[in-house]
Every structure is written in C-alpha cells, then in structure tokens.
Amino acid sequence: MLTATVDLTDPQLWARPDVGTIVAELRQRGPVQRTNTAEDGPVWSVLTYALGAEVLTDAATYSSVGGSLLGSGEGTTPAGAGKMMALTDPPRHRELRAPVLPYFSPRGVRGSAERIADLADTVIAEAVERGEVDLVDVLAQVPLAVMCDLLGIPAEDRDLVVSVCDEAFLARTPQGRRGGHQKLLPYLLGQVMQRRMQPADDLISTLATHRIGGKLLPIEDVVLNLDNIVVGGVQTVRHTAAMSIWALLQHPDCWRRLQAGEVALDTAIDELLRFTSVGLHVLRTATRQVELGDQVIEAGEKVAVWTWSADHDPAMFDRPDELLLERTPNRHLALGVGVHYCVGAPLAKAELGAIYAALLDQVGEIELTGEPVHNSSIINFGFDHLPVRLTARSAVGRTGDKFLLKG
Numbered sequence: 421m422l423t424a425t426v427d428l429t430d431p432q433l434w435a436r437p438d439v440g441t442i443v444a445e446l447r448q449r450g451p452v453q454r455t456n457t458a459e460d461g462p463v464w465s466v467l468t469y470a471l472g473a474e475v476l477t478d479a480a481t482y483s484s485v486g487g488s489l490l491g492s493g494e495g496t497t498p499a500g501a502g503k504m505m506a507l508t509d510p511p512r513h514r515e516l517r518a519p520v521l522p523y524f525s526p527r528g529v530r531g532s533a534e535r536i537a538d539l540a541d542t543v544i545a546e547a548v549e550r551g552e553v554d555l556v557d558v559l560a561q562v563p564l565a566v567m568c569d570l571l572g573i574p575a576e577d578r579d580l581v582v583s584v585c586d587e588a589f590l591a592r593t594p595q596g597r598r599g600g601h602q603k604l605l606p607y608l609l610g611q612v613m614q615r616r617m618q619p620a621d622d623l624i625s626t627l628a629t630h631r632i633g634g635k636l637l638p639i640e641d642v643v644l645n646l647d648n649i650v651v652g653g654v655q656t657v658r659h660t661a662a663m664s665i666w667a668l669l670q671h672p673d674c675w676r677r678l679q680a681g682e683v684a685l686d687t688a689i690d691e692l693l694r695f696t697s698v699g700l701h702v703l704r705t706a707t708r709q710v711e712l713g714d715q716v717i718e719a720g721e722k723v724a725v726w727t728w729s730a731d732h733d734p735a736m737f738d739r740p741d742e743l744l745l746e747r748t749p750n751r752h753l754a755l756g757v758g759v760h761y762c763v764g765a766p767l768a769k770a771e772l773g774a775i776y777a778a779l780l781d782q783v784g785e786i787e788l789t790g791e792p793v794h795n796s797s798i799i800n801f802g803f804d805h806l807p808v809r810l811t812a813r814s815a816v817g818r819t820g821d822k823f824l825l826k827g
C-alpha cells in the first residue's frame with residue numbers, strides 16, 4: 421500500500437507558491453495513495469485526471485451517501501446523507517435533482533443574464549467608487565444576491581444569510597461548521613413552511629411543493645437541499661472569482677489580453693476554473709472491493725478525488741501549471757463530472773462572466789494594499805481577505821496598452 425508523504429488536507433499546503441511542484445511529485449509517486457488525515461482518518465487520495473474521472477463517473481461503485489467532502493469527522497455520517505442531492509446516489513439522486521434543474525439550465529440562466537450583469541456592474545461600480553476594498557467581500561455580493569433572488573429570500577435577511585454561509589463552510593472546526601448549518605437550517609425551515617402555505621415563483625416554493633410518487637418531499641429534505649444549494653452556490657463562486665483575480669494579478673499579460681478583447685471570455689472562464697479548482701477535492705465511499713490504478717480499495721473505504729491535482733495533471737493538460745486562457749478543449753473537473761456534475765454550472769459561469777466583464781470594463785488598475793490572507797479550508801480554498809485598491813479605468817485610460825495590474 422502506497423502512503424502519501426504529504427498531507428493534502430492541510431490548507432497551508434495549498435497556499436504555498438510551490439504547491440504545483442509538491443503535488444506533481446506526489447502524483448508521480450503513484451496515482452492512488454493512502455493519506456492519514458487528521459479529521460477523517462485514513463482516506464485514499466486519487467491524484468490523476470483519468471482515475472479521478474473514473475471514480476466520479478461510477479456512482480454505483482463510489483457512493484456519495486457517506487459524504488461528498490472531507491472534514492465531517494472520522495466515522496461520522498453527514499446530516500443530509502441519503503436526503504440531500506449531493507449526498508444521494510441514483511435513482512433517489514435523480515428525483516431530487518430534476519425539480520431544481522430548470523432554475524440552473526443554460527436556458528433558465530439566460531433569462532437572468534441581464535439581471536446578473538446589472539448586479540455585477542453595480543457591485544463593481546460601488547467598489548471602484550470606494551477605492552480601497554476587500555475583494556473577497558465585494559465578490560460575494562454577486563452570488564449572494566443571485567441566490568437570494570432564486571430562492572426568494574427577503575432583502576432584509578440577506579446579510580444574515582451570507583454570514584451564516586461563511587460560518588457553515590469556512591469555520592475552522594467541524595463543530596464550527598456544524599454550528600453555521602444549525603443557524604441556516606431553522607431560517608430556511610421558516611421560509612419553507614411559509615411557501616408550503618403560499619407558494620410563489622421561486623426555488624423554495626418549487627422544492628416545498630415537490631412530490632415524489634405523489635408524496636410531498638419531507639420538510640427536512642426540502643431544507644437540507646436548499647442548504648446544499650445556498651452554501652454551494654455562494655462560496656464557490658466567491659472563492660473562484662477571488663482566486664481567479666489573484667491568478668490574473670500574477671499574469672498581468674492575461675488580463676491585458678482579456679481587456680483588449682484578444683481572448684474570448686467564455687474560454688477564459690473555463691481556464692480560470694481549471695487553474696484555480698477551488699473545491700480541491702470531492703469525496704466518495706467504495707461500495708465494494710475495487711481495484712483503482714495499482715491499489716485495492718475495500719468496501720466502506722473513503723476515496724478523495726483531488727480535483728486540483730487532476731486539473732493540473734500533465735497527462736491530460738499540456739503545460740498544466742500555466743494559465744493559457746485560450747485552452748481548448750478544457751475538460752477540467754473543477755465543476756465535477758458524472759451524475760453529480762455541478763447543477764449550478766451554467767449559473768456559476770454566468771456569474772463569473774458578469775464579474776470579470778464588469779471588472780474589465782470598469783477597472784484600470786488593481787493594486788494590493790496588504791497581504792492577502794488565505795482561508796483555512798480544503799472545501800473552498802481561497803482568501804479570507806484580499807485587500808486591494810481599484811482605480812477606475814477612465815482614470816487610467818481605456819486603451820489596452822495603458823492598462824495596469826499591479827501585484
């Protein structure tokens with residue numbers, strides 16, 4: 421049995437400038453290795469793209485019911501197991517995913533494109549006016565407002581929802597994260613009870629009145645699935661956007677080319693998703709004894725697919741550690757693959773596109789004003805703080821050659 425020499429569950433590892441080299445060396449030692457994690461006990465780490473995709477596209481052998489993310493604690497079953505979309509296997513999984521799909525389909529998202537673009541323009545315009553901002557806070561406002569729109573969350577509750585989301589995903593201990601969910605769940609429960617009585621045209625009402633085999637979905641399952649969508653939909657976009665801006669700070673030429681219109685934004689969005697892969701990993705549990713690469717995995721053992729490592733695998737991506745905005749094809753795993761492929765992917769891309777377009781259009785200069793502070797999470801790896809000064813593009817000049825991005 422090959423045991424990993426590096427603890428991939430250490431968030432400090434992912435903040436290191438030489439993380440690419442460390443992970444590449446580990447991947448070269450073997451595509452599947454045993455990692456002894458502090459929180460979840462022994463876990464199989466899958467490091468290559470081919471084997472990562474093999475795991476994620478075989479839901480019968482690699483189940484999501486025992487958890488889809490590390491960090492819930494050894495031997496602990498997550499609260500939503502078998503009830504929450506991300507924590508179910510087919511056929512139950514399909515029954516939970518089908519009702520929410522229209523909200524996130526490319527067609528559904530196109531209907532909101534104008535609203536998302538306006539929102540991003542307003543959020544960035546306000547930030548530019550303030551000048552010195554924490555980009556992590558600024559960027560969260562877009563997915564949060566979009567999510568609240570989708571769910572039909574009243575305006576006065578929106579700040580509460582974002583602070584609780586932060587706690588639920590980014591608290592340093594499993595207990596802290598559970599505490600965050602314990603605050604979000606009663607809030608969502610109240611909203612679900614209201615919509616069962618008086619349904620409106622929103623996602624909460626759709627799930628609150630959803631029937632499977634003629635029976636209403638139990639209230640608890642409705643709440644858990646909403647929790648899954650809220651938390652999954654806000655933090656991922658926020659951290660992908662912040663890490664992408666950080667990546668562009670290191671590659672000023674990429675930003676200049678984007679601003680000059682030399683690269684299609686859609687293509688660049690996928691490359692930034694691949695390059696940052698903020699989710700870092702996805703977890704499964706083996707349902708039977710199975711051979712994976714050169715290792716034998718026993719039924720009940722945990723298998724973590726390190727999506728960041730897969731997305732930087734040279735066997736799949738040419739020059740994987742370079743940010744090549746025109747990269748096509750770009751079949752990265754940042755949004756997953758298989759039946760659990762991110763249901764919010766079209767929405768996430770629309771939000772990221774709107775944020776980048778607003779920044780490209782309005783911002784002439786981004787300058788760091790302090791040390792960025794990485795968060796301590798291997799669920800959504802990113803920053804707690806990214807302090808910057810934004811200078812209006814009009815003040816710097818609107819031609820590509822005058823654009824400046826300072827790190």
Ligand code: HEM
Nearest residue numbers: 488505506652653656657660754755756760762763764768
């Ligand atoms: C850049 C932003 C995003 C990233 C990087 C991301 C990443 C992912 C990944 C890797 C998965 C697969 C998990 C697995 O295989 O177990 C996933 C699933 C999921 N995502 Fe996203 N996501 C993003 C945005 C969103 C948004 C905007 C929403 C909702 C509004 C969302 C909701 C979900 C849900 C509900 C699932 C579970 C789907 C299922 O089990 O069928 N995500 N996401």
